Amino acid sequence: MVRTRVGYCGGASESPTYQRIGDHSESVEIDYDPRVVTYGDLLAEFFAGHDARARAFSTQYRSAIFCRTDEERAAAERALQSLQVALGLLHASIEPLTRFWIAEDYHQKFRLRGHSRIAAELRALMPDERAFTDSTSAARLNGWVDGWGSAAQVERELPLTGLSRSAQDEVRALAGRREYANPLGNEQESAHAIRGRTYR
């Protein structure tokens, strides 16, 4: 995973905002290196990251996979069918991507912004807010301060974020508090892991 950004997707209304989201859903875009992570890996994380068994309360908070290609659609359908065998009906919609509208700056890297000293240090290295949103370091830190990340990843990558030693120490104390499984390579394993981790 190289970059992330949050925004609005799946609807028809123009220029959605948080206050006027219209028929869009809150969404995330992930730029990734396909030599390192496969689309199947991301699908496994998608299903592990929320409970798609529950019907959405609203369009804003529904579960959806927005596909760019026929290959993505086929992979998404395979993953959904395989998981439904194990877990029962899942309310995840698979649909073609129309347009992703990036959300307002204050929604980007929301967890990191909650740690203002760390966020300010990183922001000072960036020319503008868009660079902050698109920063790999910001994406990693956003997860680490929220308790994600393996010890190995934090040790390898935290020194490369440009943060001061004291800010790095602050991040180390926050990272890795959550159980984290690496993305899994096949749907069979994913179904097993998801059943064990999230869908108890």
Added chain:
Amino acid sequence: MKPQEETPTPKLSAPPLDLEHPESLATATFAMG
């Protein structure tokens, strides 16, 4: 006459982690409840 050399644009500092991008990336989009 020798053309005047352009002043190099100062390089913005960026975290090393941000500079390790490969050439081609793929993008995935999800709504997660």
